Amino acid sequence: MLGCVIHGAGDLRVDELPVPSPGPGQALVAVRYGGVCGSDLHYWRHGGVGDFRLAEPMVLGHEVVGTVVSYGDGGGDGASDPLVGTPVAVHPATPCGVCPECASGRRNVCRDTRYLGSAARTPHVQGGFAARLVVPVDQLRAVPAELPLRRAALAEPLSVALHAVRRAGDVSGRHVLVTGAGPIGCLVVAAAKAAGAARVTVTDLLPQALAYAVVAGADKVVRADDPGDAGWPAEVDVAVEASGVAAGLDTCLRLVRRGGVVVQVGLLPPGPSPFAGNLVVTREIELRGAFRFDGEFDEALGLLGAEPALEGLVSAVVPVGEAESAFGLAGDRERACKVLLDFGG
Template identity: 45%
Template sequence: MTATSGIPATMRAAVLHGPGQLSLAERPVPEPGPGEVLVRVEAVGTCGSDVHYYRHGRIGGFVVREPLVLGHEAAGTVVACGPGADTRRMGRRVSIEPGTPCGRCGECRPGRYNLCPDMRFLATPPVDGAFCEYLVVHQDFAHEVPDCLTIEDAALLEPLSVAVWACRKARVAPGDRVLITGAGPIGLVTAQTARAFGAREVMVTDVLPRRLALACAAGATALDVSVTPLREAGYTPTVLLECSGVPAVSGEAIRTVGRAGRVVLVGMGGDEIPLPLSRVQSHELELTGTFRYAHTWPTATALVESGAVRLDSLVSHGYGLAEAESALTVATHDASAVKAVIYPQR
């Protein structure tokens, strides 16, 4: 292993033991294996999936059965290289793509590695995540970032990749009228991405004034559906990007999509949605889901580097590693919360 000096033998990690049970633990600093690099983690965004694991101990069939480190929106600096890894990566700032596919299966070979059945994804049981001071990752998934990006930008390239993948699946193009349901972090960054892809109009729906204000600041039209129901808004999109994950919202939004429109289900939450089949058939709507992303980091990085997407608007709170529990719960009592970032070196 090739390493910089000053790497300790142990590190701190925020470990989930069960619903609502999070504590700091001392763990050995991992050593990078063949083709891997060791990253000193400097920023980690908190995701809705982290909050869900913290509250419920599971998401669908993924169950926390043993202590788990959360966090998958991570960035930091390469401080060590394993055998065969490119030593020129030493000292470089990187954004971590959190899924490592097998690279050999029938999904990986055609490039659909996000669908790899043997994917190892950070903070998805039983794989530990990035709420820790050091993390090992394959060098191919430690993406170098330009100096103009902040460490928060680098970490949040992960949720931006979700938005890039959704817009690609929807084939968002100049002239499209886009509807985005849900103004959470994914909905807000998807609104910016849709504009960057050329959409002439973007409408974002939610019920929280603070988040709708952020949507307006990103160049979207905001609709408070607690005041004006979507069906009464008179908006007929060519593309629906459903980011709320709420089944009833999905069903209502699909009913507004125009002829030959495209519907992409991004938000996760319900196992089933009420599908307005007559609308889908009579309007020849295309409907698909998304699952993570593939080959998105170069585009996401370029969008931020060019200024087309501003990720700093998402960051509302910052915490040290010892305050990880506060980062996971801030949204329950602070209406201004959008995206909490954890700084493990604090």
Template identity: 50%
Template sequence: MNSSSEAPSVDVSVGVVAHAKDDLRVENIAVPVARSDQAIIDVAYGGICGSDLHYWLHGAAGESILKRPMLLGHEVVGTVRVAAADGSGPAAGTRVAVHPATPGAGDGSRYPEDRPNLSPGCTYLGSAARDPHTDGAFASRVALDARMLRALPEGLSLRDAALVEPASVAWHAVSRAGDVRGKRVLVIGSGPIGTLIVSVLKRAGAAEIIATDMFEGPLAIASAVGADRTILATDAAAIAAVDADIALESSGSHRGLASAMRGVTRGGRVVMVGLLPSGEQPALISLAITRELELVGSFRFNDEIDDVIAALADGSLRVGPVVTHEFGVDEALQAFAVAKDSAASGKVLLRF
């Protein structure tokens, strides 16, 4: 990876690189020489995710510890500049979204073959889970596996398509909830994933959607995309009185999980979407036992990305209000600072 002070001898791209805790840089990086099954992509937009923030703020995202500089970013869309030489994937000029996962067998541990997101060797763009790290795609030009690319329909703008990846996470979470039609659903945490969950629930026919958050700003976004009611997360009594059929926890805190478990009805289902810190966490297990609650995990997504693209294209999935800020890549440091302030921002986009 070349720094901006070096004289590049190969094709270069402007990228956003995490070097260590509190060390985020915008710099020139070398564009890798594409393999025959890779395409060169001109990136248009990238959405800042919580994991990107964690690498900047903590030098780690959970147990994924940054050991060397890494190009961030996995929520990206753009245009194929050079198609894959082997003929796979979209042609040059095609606008594309990116599925950032690469499933893998890893250590050979068992997993359901129809759920590759659970494969033990799965890698993700912009992840330090493995060493060497998997560079991301927060750069003006990148080489990506052709199989990661999804052609975008006419009429779907690249800016709206920038939400395809997080909306796929939300879509997968709702699928883990089961049939939500006619159900009362509680969503804990109204950050970008939480508000996208609200939008997916609305499209899926939930009868009543109640969203919570610590701040009024995110709750306003939740209302704009389909929440019927909102509750401040500090109002524990009101949340416990919801008596939801299903709760989806997207705050990534043990207090949020407790609220979800208290707010769901007896025999209800709690989908755990927000990633809690590694290690042991307090949980209301006795409540889960005596109420026979179903606690269900939800991690990333699989082929839901194709359904999301179709729903964005036909207008049935509303995501516009989720994006609150847009910055040029040269303003990445400011963009990350804004994204860190969850009271004042929803999804923050980088424009490449």
């Protein structure tokens, strides 16, 4: 089978890989689509994400959907497991279940989790960009009948966005600012609107990216490099930083109201970053991190089924054999929002 494997910075290959077999408690999935994420791009460009560095070749990808092919011993009874042939989305995390975080219901920050396509541990956790994927059965989610697989491929990044909005607290009736109109930022818009936000303003440097934010439901978009833009709010109730740059966090801290909440979901570059910490003190701003997700995955599938317009965030679908061109397109924010690899089912 074909798989998309990163061997080092700038060394992305489509390799022939052995077809895996499911063991007890596992399922074999025929992958149809895999979404190219910002972390995949970091592995491709830099050989790592933050402090996680490649030490061996690794199959990339954690945003995958497909169809159940078979089960290992004892699986696939149809009562609790999706039947063979069922379209499914794959939850990419396997928490340990025993650490203090898991025990307290915060499995998304499990200290010993396994996450598809991650170099956080060695041996690395191989990812889902392969024609066939074996995963624990309890990580399968049947895709609702009304939800096409192409749109369902947004479930993982939408889950990240839903978790970020949840970390902000109650946003109903609030004005929410989102800095960064990449795939996560745009999906934060959709998540905030679904949670009852009265108004969502989005900032970005690129008009093409801001156009995708409008597709996701933004009420106002603002060029981040234009201080004279009339769309800038005087203040907002909640701000979500999704650009992954220090300037975005600075904007959030300066525009959120006194006593407001800022959620950082974009991963900043490694090392120290400039930080307007005095504003956190003098305005009693609550700064909260948001990392991955847990139960939001099921919520994301429901929201995608109810919001067909979100499929407009998918810019292109590229055959896996052209993976490098797909990564190049996904990394060009003037041309694309979310790019999917097509494994052919």
